[in-house]
Amino acid sequence: MPVRLKKFLGAIILIVLVVVYAVLATAIATVYLAASSGWVHLAYFLFSGILWVVPAMLVIKWMETAPRR
Known part of the structure; x- marks a missing residue:
């Protein structure tokens, strides 16, 4: 796959x-944490705010791999 196409698809x-x-x-926070305290909300959004980085790193790693020859 050409590098430009791979980067476009990755983006x-x-x-x-x-x-x-x-x-x-x-949506999960709205349904399950509606009656929870502010500390629970803070912990949930800190955790979920960092968790998306894992799949994003995999996509970026895929985008940066050199094409096979």
Whole structure:
């Protein structure tokens, strides 16, 4: 796969990942943490705010690998 195409697809995947992850994290917090204290909300959003980095790192690593010859 050409490098430009791989980076374009990776950018699209990253954008979709961030949007879907943000909506899901907020929906889960709304449903399950509505009556919780502020500390629980803080802990949840700190954890979920860092968790999206793992799949994003995998996509970026895939984007940066050299094409096979």
